[in-house]
Amino acid sequence: MPVDLETILILVPEGALILSATALFVLGAADRRRSWWPVCATLPLLFALVMVVRDWGRPVLYSGPLIQDATGDTGRLLSVVLGLVMVLMAWRQTRRKLATEFFGGLLMVVAGLMLVSRANDLVFLFLGTELVSIPTYMLLFLGKRNRASSEATVKYFFLSLLASALFLYGVSFVYGMSGTTLLVGSGDLLGIRDKLPEIMQSQIGGLLPLGLVLVLAGLGFKITAVPFHFYAPDVYQGTTNVNAAFLACAPKIAGILALTRIVVNVVPAEFYLGAKLVIVLAIVTMTVGNVCALWQTHVRRLMAYSSIAHAGYLLIGLALGLASASSGGLHGLSAMLFYLVLYVVATLGTFGAFAYVRSRGEEAEHLDDLAGLSQTHAPIAAMLAVCMLSLAGIPPLAGFWGKLTLFSGAVELAFDMTHPMRGWFAVLAVAGALNAAIAAAYYLRVILVMYFKPPHSDSPVTADHGLQTVVAICSVLLVLIGADPGRLLDAIEPQAVRARQVPVEPELGMNAPDGEQIPE
Amino acid sequence: MEWLVVLIPTLPLVAAIVTASLGPRVLRSQSHLPVVIALALSLLCSLVLVVQVQRGYTENSDTGFEVPIQLWSWAVIEDAHVPEISGLTAAGKSLDEPITRPFRVDITLRADALTATMLAMVTFISTLVALFSVGYMHDDRGYWRFFTYLGLFVFSMTMLVSVSNFLLLFVFWEGVGVCSYLLIGFWYTRPSAAAAGKKAFLVNRVGDFGLIIAVFLIWTTYGTVNYHDVLHTPAGKVVVDSKTVQEAVSEKAAGMDPGSTLIRGVLGQSRIKTNDFVIGPDGELVVLAICLLFLLGACGKSAQFPLHIWLPDAMEGPTPVSALIHAATMVTAGVYLVVRCTPLFAACPTAQLIVACVGGFTALLAAVIALTQFDLKRVLAYSTISQLGYMFLALGTGTMAGITAGFFHLFTHAFFKALLFLGAGSVMHAMGDVIDMRKFGGLRHILPKTHLTFLCGCLALAGIPLFSGFWSKDQIVKAVKEKADQLEVSAVTLADLDTVASAPPEKQVFTIPPPWSASIYRWLHWSAMFTALLTAFYTFRAYYLTFWGRQYVPEEADHPHEPASMWRPLAVLSVCALAIGGVLEIYHQPAGYLQQTPSLSGESFIPKLDGEVALISSVIALAGVGIASVLYLGDRPFVGWLQAFFEFRWLSRVTRRAVYCSPYRLSSEKFYLDELYGCVVIWPLRTLANISGIVDRWLIDGLVNLIGWLPRFAGWMVRSLHKGLLQFYALGMVLGLLLLVLWMWWIR
């Protein structure tokens, strides 16, 4: 498959990030002056941001292993913004000697996320996820070097590797059944979905669902779905708050984007088997996450289980997308992306606040470290409370609307008398509502500790304006989106609609000279 | 005129806000300034308004005079009205009245004679009371708080009488209730004050419940909650100006089609003209229900039997509050409501009879109780209840003479009762907050100014000829008598014609036959005259006990004094109490002026002094005063003996229990009504509450705790899976995957 200049050109932001990262690694060895490096990391990210915004909403473009479409646009923008926020959070939190490695790794991860969000080839998808994973091992390792940290690194490394292997094993089956790794075909190049009917007829076609389940397992690790979630609590606990924020967001974005891509472009419409599977996963995941979080006293471990529970909520959207090819499914997918954005914002704000609070010279670890925060640092306590309430889905805030859109999608299908899976979705909606109620208990406990427990004698904070800014931005965003959720949802909804339209004809002439033009 | 009506309530509100915000820090001991100034200005505006309404009527006197003033729209629900409920008929419609219509609540005020009179009275009394309070409350810690509440109350009360919408009426009905609650419990550290506030509020809730149901019924029956007519022009404009509306109606009648639609107000001129109050098949029953529910609301606010029990307890509040809210203004809201809804009551004679019975019975009951009370303020409180009963009795006649008499009495009563309460306040202030008449006596030399002004109030209340109470009470008695006469005549006529058989059957169900009602009114007439005797007696009993006899003061009174800020308002009020009734009577003002209100402009009449009734009233009043003088003026030789007689002491050899149901005990223990309510209402409710509490605490909470415990238990179970062992995690992932695959294989 020839790759021409156009393909290279649309890869410019990713390329710039990777080149900058390499430059950071190399130059970092020469000069370890701390104040410079965050700026050096910010510049390529800003460049990428400009490029992404420039490319925003361009017509669907098929280009071999790459695809330029709505999911890609959303994912790229989210990735770059995440990168910028992480730089801001880590500005003064990284150790001086390791700054270049940290920021270089960060740029790599962002580039990987961007590749995942627009991959049109399973090989490419795999490479993208690995580009997210491998620098992440390094970042974990760089955070701090103590017993807990090394344990966390080992666990994350081996389990992540196992997940990659599962993913690969699944991809091998998909490849074997369809004979291609291309997701969306064009012209005479057929994609996986084009070959599906033929595969399902064949003798060993039964292996395709096996492959898809394995792929789901590999990506389920990324989004911490049960039973692939085991690493999350241990790893979050063992690393720093900034790293935990990163771990809670980056792999989840990668996983959700890849799943969206596969659901939109690969699996057949109304794939009930997959929907049933995902519904079971969703219910188990949110329940396990929430009930375990009830027992936690360590803030990062608490947030890890919370993150698992939110993965369960996100899977609701995936189930909707699998079960319905009509507007309900699109609604589900866009609700999932909407929820992802809200989750990322609230999580970054929460971990930012945790990183901001110091207790006895160490980072905040236990819930008791937050005691009386409302008296010692009222603004940060209030902002953390906003994040918590949003995660809990308390009405005026953004998180409520996220849950509402997801649950209402499930309820809609549950009341759709003609839908064959309405019983499943009814159970899912009830389970979701019950879980939201359970979840409120531990989020409110954090607020309880902050507001109703007497403060420790010493609870100084880091005078870190970067963290302050991040927490402030996140909490204000949550309030603003809560006040006007329609604006963001409207921006995401047509993206999902657009993503459904499979491009047939490459606009920038590729192999196929003629074909139908899909009007945008 | 529009801005006057808006300004009158706004000024006290602004003053209340200013006092609330600046009072505690800036104004401190000058906190009364904003409120006093605002009230004075409001009074000025009200007086101007009274004159302007008169002038407006003179210019346009065919149908009465009203000016609705629409400010803004509070709430609109489009297409709310359903025709099945309303039973709107085509009959009597002059303009196409839309069946489906928006439920809209506009903030609309109105100016008419009734409102203007009420406004003038309310602002006048409030101004004087505010001035009095400057002296009375000067050392209180909650000085600014008092004036804030006062401003808020005057705002609510003025709005209550000037809104042109039943829903807004309800809003401000509650508003005055809240202010009353706050002011009764003003000294909230006293348990008795807090309890009294709570009691007043709860008892009023019963009445408010009736009122809001009545408003619902009005909406479903008439399809609007406005008093006034509203014209929707084709251009989408909303016109409330009565002249324009009437022009549109007559244009339509003349065959021209202006294209407008009319929504007739409940008390609007179009409806009054066609007398279209009974609507639909069950119309009479509905109107009766509305009237009785209104009466329930009025009974709550105006302390009529059986909801009168809160008013005596409300005397726990500061005395100026008792004077303003619980004697002169707020308690007359019920009377105002009934007067306002006169056309509705006129459509339902049974309701009128019930109003009269409630009023007459309450008047007698409260007067009997007042005979034996020793708390000066409580005597006055029961006297207030009794006088309000008089007003309801008058309104219950349903004749224009009765209604104007009732309203006239409301007006004069406001002045002399405020005077009496403020006088009692002055006594209380001097006696160091002691109000039990057994603990002081012969104060006429210590408090000469209070003594004189209090005497004026007593003369007016007792109905001594030529003082204001005499004129209004006389009119009431006369109106009841005329009503009885009139009914007797018609009963005779009806019996002759034998119309009972030919009357439509549904009329018989809700209408009490004239011979019966005639005799009821006759009884009410006798009872009213007997009550007048009791009134004169207990008024002067209280007066003599306080100001005559041996001079002694309680220990709490360290320096009895009468500051100028307190006796000057008293002086103004006593002039009013002496003269206002007579002046108005001579010019026949109350009746004539009130009839400028469209809803009261039915039959035109000029009240005349009936020589016979006036003579009997005078004799009765003087007799009451005479008995009181004989008993209490000198050394009071007979008092103890009489008390022992009426307490059935002479029966105590036979049975000791007789004492408890003796007339004296019944009166002094308020007919055991509080105890009765305690047994019948409060105890069962409290028991039910306790049982519910136990069920809630043990059963429901137990269940909830169990439910709350389940996730924690599940968490504890699942948590044990996270052993922290990498190999186990890997195994878990692979086994989980295996389970998923197997399950999928199974369900496909």
Next chain:
Amino acid sequence: MALLGTVTVSHYLAVGAVLFVTGALCMATKRNALGVLMGIELVLNGANLNFVAFGSELLRKDNLGLDGSLMALFVIVLAAGEAAVALAIALNFYNNHMSIDIDQADDLKG
């Protein structure tokens, strides 16, 4: 050759599956970090074998081309890279725990 003639893609898949299961069991049972790493390599190679088998002419003659072999190459590169990272991580682990028995890493749990 007769034996080879009967070898189909299914046989390769079976071997791949055996590798996969062996690798998973190896991960679950080995205490040593390097042993666990070897287990993972086995799983990866199971997948690799699948890729090569599916990409071969055994399955169908027409169009599978080089995608499978290419993927296998990528996986080998990945495995090499991860071995390097694994060594660094194991070293760090040894610094903190004085051992590379990863069943000692159970401080974080619950």
